Amino acid sequence: MTIDGSILIGARDVRHEAVFHAVEAASGAPLPQPFAEATETDVAAACALAAAASDQFGSLSPADRGAFLDAVASAIEAIGDVLIETAMNETGLPRPRLEGERGRTTGQLRLFAAEVRDGGWLDVVIDPAMPDRVPPRADLRRMNVPLGPVAVFGASNFPLAFSVAGGDTAAAFAAGCPVVVKGHPAHPGTGELVARAVRSAVQACGLPEGVYSYLPGRANALGGALVADPHIRAVGFTGSRSGGLALAEIARQRAEPIPVFAEMSSINPVVLMPFALTTRAEALGAAFVASLTLGAGQFCTNPGLVIALDGPDLDRFVTAAASALAAAPPQAMLTPGIRAAYNAGVAALDGNRAARRVGPGALFETTAEQFIADRALGDEVFGVSSVVVRCADLAQLAQVLASLEGQLTATLQLDPDDTPHAAPILALLQAKAGRVLANGWPTGVEVAHAMVHGGPYPATTDGRTTSVGTLAMARFARPVCFQDIPDALLPPALQAANPWHVPRRIDGKRETI
Template sequence: MLIGQSTEHGSEKPFHAINPATGEQLAPAFGSGTVLDVERACALADQAFDAYRETTLAQRAAFLEKIADNLIDIGPALIERAMQESGLPQVRLEGERGRTVGQLRLFAKVVGDGAWLATALDSALPKRTPPRPDMRLRKIALGPVAVFGASNFPLAFSVAGGDTASALAAGCPVVVKAHGAHPGTSELVAKAVQAAVAACGLPEGVFSMLHGDGRTIGQALVSHPAIKAVGFTGSRQGGMALVRAAAQRAEPIPVYAEMSSSNPMFLLPNALARHAARIGSGFIDSLTLGAGQFCTNPGLVVAMGGPDLDAFCAAAVTALEGKPASTMLTPGIYAAYNDGVSRLAGAPGVTLLARGQQGNTACAGKGALFATDAATFLANPALEEEVFGASSLVIKCSEIGQLRQIAEYLDGQLTATVFLEQDDQQEARGLLPVLERKAGRILVNGYPTGVEVCHAMVHGGPFPATSDSRSTSVGASAIDRFLRPVSYQDLPSWLLPEALQDDNPLQLWRVRDGVPVRA
């Protein structure tokens, strides 16, 4: 564990990472932390907060860039350890490291631009009746943030992933609860962050990382009064446990939990008629990518029944039967996936269309494709539940209005995809308003796996996709989760923060008396 600038072995229950491809324990043993370790990490974060949140934009951007440089400098050792702990292939993890570094550099640029401060200045109007005082606004960091590492992205959604990067960009110290599936990877990354803290001369409490049981360490972390927000990616059960813990505090705090999503694909009639086979094979490529262990995996397909959907299904079956099983991240995830597939296979009115090929590793997950009709789906809420892995359900509609009926019925989603042609315009216009209410990202003629890290990305959505539909965990807007507005009335010029001074030393775009200006 890394608590501030100290490095120490947890004194509680030792544990090992498991290689999911072989089932073997990996050395070394890691020690779990205690509630006292949580107290130390949170106390350091609290002490660091005021100094860190008032670092200059240039200092904070340089810190994020230094973390990115340090991650690159680890070299092959990071990828090798992550491969052992996750079963993910080298090329995937090298791409994920690139994404992690890219996120850090994106937030360095976001910080430097300063637009996130949302500065506004309203001049005093002493002769108005009633008089208006001088009013100025900026956003400031919320406070220390607890971040929970995710199982399915050992780099991009973990110790130095998007939640950590956006919280540090906002000016919030971070205490990470590392995921138990990849402790060695987490330690390597945490040391890179710790080294960046020291190299940039920042308070040691800006970053800490703990190991330990989620119920003990996680609950203690979320309940600690120094923690002012939480970032989490994982199961609905885990996310809601944190939401409840945060709500029961004397001071409730926000939990930004990304949880479950089935990511429906709607195939409109003309697109299906013209491209059934191509869409079907591409769908299977998306479904089985990374053993289906993406939060944007296409778990539902909705279309009109008939020869065109039959052609789609035939192409999908052929493609899936040719896909080898892939190693899943942990024995627990593998077991849960098989339970979900068995549940679908035993559901009344659901037909198994195809399975992927058998695997030869300890946790090899075979893809699964099922089909049902709209009436059966609408009558059984359990069919909507996410199966985390390469499993999907095709829903056959008997009339076009059922596509919208199913869209209305669905819970909140991270994504919703529509395949369409120009002559599907009427159906698309009817579907779009429903999908805007249901999903954080709407795609046309593409597949939902793959989340671009950019300014326009939303990786969020209505419950249960996330616990707060107003936010995103990916993209530049992720910083907003960890900020709050402060208004300053009639402060003397010598007391004003730089972002609000009249001569605009930071050269920010600001709203001055209702007009956006760089002055």
């Protein structure tokens, strides 16, 4: 499979004179391959194709849709080592990380395939007619149906798992929605390879070409046009708060507003309970830095805030963390823009009188009073940077938690002796985050049925959803009730014979298949 810098609109390869270049992450030097800049005309063509494919793709049986998702996973694996080498060059990420990310990408596609085949996500409910009741009850049959074409924005920090065929794309496909992807300009070669693999799966499965299109480009106007296109019914986005909110505003101003499921910003607080801090301060400091520096800190779940009681034990933690941070090897950041934003964030903390730098790394500390008074201390700095908040007692620690914005994750480090005091802290963390951990670290998101990778605003635009795990399908489907519709006209999942053999609840009881 080769890279030629094309835009992929359904089955067509499109090129333009206007091009851009990726840069080598390690050196910042432009890479030689030019990539075509998609235009608003390309957006319109891709979205129209997606709309034309929507009914056929959305009505596929669970078996056929599952086979398609499996085919996408196999096609990505078939790209071979060129995918890893291209991604290494464009992102600066090491081979083991990218090989693991490729496995996660194909693994989540297959997880969704299994979920689709199971059929439970359709949430079929049938309340049969009761003509003799007073008043009579009509025949009511409900199931989830796909929303229609979905726009997906590739993320900068995960060139595979949150990008062209990542979680948003996989969830939309699983729900029965065609996808138009806005590729991230930081890794266009990687994006094109994966996009070609997805297109090959579309063709191999005999599906309409509009099931998938790929639009590379740098301009914000390209993303804006995609969200504004009347054929698009929902948006999946992973990126900055400013970017997510800008897209949400475009979606809100449409003649027919649509949902934007944006994962945006989070500082992922870690609470060190007193007994845990006393018994393992040094170990906690080292483990904290291992999480903080993972992937050069370029994870949305990076532990950017540590909250604990002031005293000698916290001093021990800070000393151990500063020492581990000083020993951590330097790493390349993904893009010059991310590096510039990181430098600006660290400079802002350096210039803040309420923050004091601890040691040679970008580790800062402040007091609870100062943190609560100055919201800027809680701003996300995307990279290896974190703030330690010193609290006088557990009541003040709770006040700090109550002052926080919504988060993707919140972590509780505790020992058994901390348990009597942990319940009210856990309740505060539950109110602030989509995932709450005990005695772990937030970096690393398992792709599983129970996972929630979301959280209250501004972690996401909708804290009721997730962008990882099978629950992600729910973002791209809606319930429809069919009342007194003749059996022959009903979707197969609602027909009396249940030809898809999906689980159903009939008159309040689970049907035996």
